[in-house]
Amino acid sequence: MARITIEKEGRIALPEDYKQRYGLEGGEELVFEPVEDGLALRFARPHARRAYVEVTARCNLNCAMCVRQVWRDAPGEMSWETFKIVIEGLRAFPDLRRITFGGFGEPLTHPRFPEMLSLAAGLEVGMTLTTNGLVLDEAMAERLLDVHLDTVVISLDTVHIQAYEQARLEKGVEQVLENVRALRELARQRGWMIPRIGLEFVAMHSNLEWVPRLPGLARDLGASFVLITNLLPHTLEMAEEVLYDRDEPLPTPIGWPVPSADWLLWGIARPPRMKWGAWRRCRFIEERALVIGWDGGVSPCYALMHSYPYYIYGRRKEVSRYMLGNVREQPLADIWTSDEYVSFRGKVREMRFPSCVDCGMACTFAEDNEDCWGNGPSCADCLWAQDIVRCP
Ligand code: SF4
Ligand code: SF4
Numbered sequence: 001m002a003r004i005t006i007e008k009e010g011r012i013a014l015p016e017d018y019k020q021r022y023g024l025e026g027g028e029e030l031v032f033e034p035v036e037d038g039l040a041l042r043f044a045r046p047h048a049r050r051a052y053v054e055v056t057a058r059c060n061l062n063c064a065m066c067v068r069q070v071w072r073d074a075p076g077e078m079s080w081e082t083f084k085i086v087i088e089g090l091r092a093f094p095d096l097r098r099i100t101f102g103g104f105g106e107p108l109t110h111p112r113f114p115e116m117l118s119l120a121a122g123l124e125v126g127m128t129l130t131t132n133g134l135v136l137d138e139a140m141a142e143r144l145l146d147v148h149l150d151t152v153v154i155s156l157d158t159v160h161i162q163a164y165e166q167a168r169l170e171k172g173v174e175q176v177l178e179n180v181r182a183l184r185e186l187a188r189q190r191g192w193m194i195p196r197i198g199l200e201f202v203a204m205h206s207n208l209e210w211v212p213r214l215p216g217l218a219r220d221l222g223a224s225f226v227l228i229t230n231l232l233p234h235t236l237e238m239a240e241e242v243l244y245d246r247d248e249p250l251p252t253p254i255g256w257p258v259p260s261a262d263w264l265l266w267g268i269a270r271p272p273r274m275k276w277g278a279w280r281r282c283r284f285i286e287e288r289a290l291v292i293g294w295d296g297g298v299s300p301c302y303a304l305m306h307s308y309p310y311y312i313y314g315r316r317k318e319v320s321r322y323m324l325g326n327v328r329e330q331p332l333a334d335i336w337t338s339d340e341y342v343s344f345r346g347k348v349r350e351m352r353f354p355s356c357v358d359c360g361m362a363c364t365f366a367e368d369n370e371d372c373w374g375n376g377p378s379c380a381d382c383l384w385a386q387d388i389v390r391c392p
């Protein structure tokens with residue numbers, strides 16, 4: 001037994017000898033919270049492992065399925081000052097393993113993206129870039145190699161191809177394929193295995209016949225994985241395209257060989273889950289990820305980083321952006337260890353949310369992404385937690 005001191009409401013400080021006895025740091029803080037069957041104690045540690053950074057919410061394409069068509073947010077791009085604060089803030093996380101340049105915009109269109117890469121490289125963690133690949137020219141490819149960026153995920157599906165056509169781009173998808181091949185060739189000339197290339201494909205009714213062709217495309221581009229996701233529809237028209245919950249399984253593509261320096265890798269396609277079920281697990285929370293928007297706002301996941309409508313099983317929902325703080329106003333580690341963020345992560349890890357899809361009431365709480373258990377925002381309708389919708 002030991003006595004603990006209540007320092008202030010909702011927080012306790014641990015005695016020094018707890019480190020030795022329980023592997024806890026002396027003076028470490030825990031957030032306590034009354035739950036249904038007692039008191040939950042949760043560490044308030046700066047232990048994030050992954051950061052997603054949206055350097056811009058602007059894009060050089062205008063895809064029909066994109067949340068940017070319908071969101072209620074003002075698009076903008078991250079200032080250099082904000083980016084420096086983000087990188088400084090991330091230094092406070094000793095477990096940080098990866099930074100992903102993504103979000104809902106095209107990172108390569110940010111005019112200072114090359115400098116951002118150099119600054120981020122100083123963190124000495126893995127770096128992923130998600131891109132539509134259109135402006136990944138030779139200079140940018142050299143830059144990615146110079147900073148040892150290790151993973152590039154190219155969004156490539158029929159919606160993107162239509163967007164190239166609508167934008168009347170001379171080469172469109174051909175340009176993207178050329179860019180990816182050129183990046184691989186430049187890496188080969190340096191004798192490097194990185195970056196590994198991945199493709200992201202949004203599967204829909206109208207492009208289902210493409211799925212079996214993905215291994216061939218991936219092989220041609222030297223891609224070692226294809227991430228297949230379901231569509232999150234933002235309009236009634238796009239809702240018609242949704243594939244999940246159909247009775248037939250998604251045609252699962254077989255793997256493909258990816259020649260490397262001295263050996264052969266085996267590429268894989270990762271299909272999404274296709275049926276709503278009891279199993280729910282949030283990858284963002286489990287991977288201890290945080291998401292930083294272009295304006296410095298910190299959110300727990302992609303699903304809650306913008307304000308937008310979407311359709312789920314015929315119901316329309318309005319999601320409102322959920323921010324736990326802004327790096328311009330508060331150190332990132334303080335945001336991560338705040339009572340609200342610690343408590344939210346605990347709640348998601350335990351999935352203390354109802355399931356609106358199973359309930360089927362379609363009540364007004366669900367319309368506003370809240371729920372009848374008093375949660376707001378709620379994860380009760382989350383397709384990410386079902387692995388039906390996925391991100392790199
Ligand atoms: S490339 Fe990506 S961010 Fe840009 S419009 Fe298309 S889906 Fe949206
Ligand atoms: S919030 Fe509750 S009552 Fe409303 S749809 Fe979801 S589970 Fe059903």
Ligand code: SF4
Nearest residue numbers: 282301379382384385
């Ligand atoms: S369950 Fe969904 S809405 Fe909730 S934190 Fe995870 S991704 Fe976000």
